[in-house]
Amino acid sequence: MPKTALQFRHNGRDAAIFVDGGMSLLAALRDEVGDFSPKFGCGQGGCGACTVLVDGEPVVSCITLAESVAGKSIETADGLKSGPELHPLQTAFMENFAAQCGYCTPGMLMAAKALLDRNPAPSRVEVVEAISGNICRCTGYEPIINAILAAAARGAERRA
């Protein structure tokens, strides 16, 4: 099958891969780029485990065509840290027990990052809405919501 050359930014670095026609962004990231941080949960855009940011917007990468991100900037949970420093969301997730099995966590983090980048001081309702496309079967969501609110509060402290 003929493959298409594809270039995009991946966590701030250039990525160049070959993809099959119809290949999902999730498969391209995992199998071709070698970034295993987005997870396969359903392949139907229903669970959010594969959430990544495309030019800052959260998308479910399992139903996003790889070819559609040519020239765009992709952020995944693997790129959240800067050096050894954890992102405030990662610290807040740790402190608030916001992960149990950990499989939904990369998608949750990216959905939360998209929210805080756009709205640094969200209300609880806005947090709930932002992660409403992400299914977690372990935690019951409350610790995750608390973690995102804690990360937002810490960001406000730093800005003050």
Add this chain to the structure above:
Amino acid sequence: MLELRKDLFADERDDNLKEIGKPTQRQDMLGHVTATSTYFNDHKLQAALHLKVLRSAHSHARIRRVELSEAERHPGVRRIIRGADVPHNLNTLLSLINFGNDDEPTLAVDKVRYKGEPIVAVVADSEREAFEALAKIRVDYEPLPTVFDVEEATKPGAPVVNETYPKNTFTYHDIYDHQKLRFGDVERGFAAADHILEQRYQMSPIEHASTETNGSIAAPDTNGRYVVYTSTQALFFSLDTCAKILDVPSNKLHFIGGTVGGGFGGKVDTVTEPLAILGAMLTGRPVRYMIGREEEMLYCAPRGAERIFIKDGVSRDGRILARKFRCLFDSGAYTRLSSYAAVKCAAHLPGPYTIPNVYADVYCVFTNRVPATAMRGFGVTAVDFAIECQMDKLANLVGMDPMEFRILNAYRDGDMKAHRREAKNTALIECVQVAAEKAKWLIRDDFKRMSSRKDGGGARAAAPPTPREPIFVNRPAGQQRTVYDRPAPPPSEPAQPQPPPPAPPAAAPSHGAIRFSSVFGARRR
């Protein structure tokens, strides 16, 4: 917020405990938040192949013919696996602890017993080519009568789901078709009761829906072994199951797992590993078998659905005098772990209450549904649901507060439980009292003063006389008897000579007391 109530059972406490009430970070949390925790599918192996299975389109059918020639010619197909390729194509999970008979093939050969049962596995270069090849397989089915209802399945003349158990009920200890509990005389209890309440409770199957689906990757290792990355919840259990199915010594298999994307009981059935390893054996290449979400939801094991009938007799002053219980546990087409669920169900009765007369029959029933498996307290949670609904209804019937009604009937230290074990360290009364306090639910002072450690034992410590039921050999086993209240005698020798049983009954006592286990029968500890 966590609140430690040190006033309760203060004299039983060891206050050197330092961990409870103090947060401790999980060791895997850093991996989770940095997305570096390695799940089974986060391994990239050179030239890995992909395995997918063809699933039955019928709930119950004979397989007349399977036409593979077109699929075999499909580009990218490396190997097609049939039941005949599986070295030991019949297994039951708990055979590892010598419990139950092998009843489930890895790939169905002569007939299918539930919709979605695997028949053929295709190993191909890509997932897409595997799916395309599956679409080219033709199976000629002869549909058979189906049964989806546990009561229908146990009626005479019902379609036989699984020939290993022709009566559609699991066989315990080679003779009994159910788990039985007898304590006192329920009929006398009902005769003395002022109210009788008979109810039926029907549970639903529940899908675990863990965010990661079941799957595994098997690869030939450099030392003649096979390395297996797997989502299993039960690593060594799965390893031994694969060793049996594939007829290899277990030291040929190296299982790597432990990081599981949610399980809740749905990842103990070892459904993907045997085929992934067999695929790797037959092709000499790494083979990945990941179950898709749709397959997982439709055809992978859910929590089994129980049908529960409870009949209670209660006196005007709120004492439960008798509880009769019948449960039909829907195992689906194969046993998996449902035989054990029925044991747990019987062991849980009659709930945390002291009831002088208890009677229970619990059946593990086969139907043409997807096989059920473990899930978070399976066999027990449904019983509690039914019992606690029943408790509310009984309280209403006698005009009592439901909290006080539970305190009145709660077991206390020193009481004899229906299993003829003394109740120890009971705490239901205190739990209800604290729950009432937290919910600002008013209970009367004399109920607030009651204690699990007062007024138990005495007359409540006696096992009541229990009528013996006649034993009919070779009769429908609804009339057979399991002895719980004394060590089971060694089985009498059959008349005709027979090969020695796999697990011979205990020999002359050397040490320890014989104890009866619902799973193993009589054994010495």
